[in-house]
Amino acid sequence: MKRLLLPALLLFGAAFAADEPKTVEAPKEFVLFNGKTLDDWESVDIGGSGVVELEGDVMIINQGESISGVVYKKAATLPLTNYEITLEAKRLQGVDFFVGLTFPVGNVKTCATLICGGWGGSVTGISSIDGFDASDNNTSSYQRYEDDKWYTIKLRVTPENLSAWIGEKQVIDEDIKGKKIAVRPGPIESYLPLSLTTFNTTSAIRNIKLTPIAEKK
Template identity: 40%
Template structure:
């Protein structure tokens, strides 16, 4: 069995040392990588990517009138802090029932919701709020006229700054479900319930994502349409 050895010339040693230094700088603890490394990825089978990691193709910056700047940075969509909502609205076709959405979001500065996702439910609309009302509230706005801080979908969760959270939404004729990092946060049966949205996010319809007085980042936005056909 052959063995291979590497003999370095004296002039190659500084080059190798520099290469090792670069490789070492790329290897950090998982928490640091979670905070800083762009990880835009291709959509999994059955999923359709809504963000290419480089442009806002298919999106428009939502003209709330209170918005901060929106930009692409490091493979992420950054929603700058405004005086109210800052967000993006999808301009293409979007399913209305029997679909799933997944994305990753993080809070950079500020202490309110860093992901307010407005979405269709058949002929109605609703919003999934992540980190609202001072930071901890997760829930649906609105249910029978009550927002996420006042209805039965309200739960509390601590959200760290500069930490990515995986958000997964599923909409069927029977219910709305939502998970954060695989933890089920919403399991709401919609029969005989009135769904609506707050006036502040009216411009997010049919599908949009925004933050409230908070700088946030989004990546890996994907939709899986027509669940009945796929299952």
């Protein structure tokens, strides 16, 4: 009987261990801007674009004659769907969008732009869906943005939905299944697939991160 005791205990222990919950690793977070360098970002001058520089730990996109901004150089290493981008931004001067976040939707050639503060300083939405800009599609809303105030912005991209939050407030929840997604034709096409831009506006941006999210089944 004693000879059978040890194997039985080992068998019981193995069965118990098999029932233990497995540790699930948290999704890897990509820090796109850490406040120390702009080496991962490339300025794009479409003619009259403002200078992009580092001040302290903040990215400053200075006001230009039209669009100013930077493209993320390592976009090819990032997820193209099922991800969230978060950042903090504030408008320092100007009366148009202080955040133009262009992002891929499934592949590097299919992109859209989240606009915060466009068309005179308040329109928020995504350009473009089925050919309609942020001011004219279902994602459009008017949000009040104060100068020199930090706003936390979050964008979520999945194969079937685009969502966005300003602080704790969800401002976009758009089903995109079967819809045409594209950036607005024009200068913004020079900023694919992942970029930050402004229009006739100076903005400060910090804490830019991308986090993969679990795919829904």
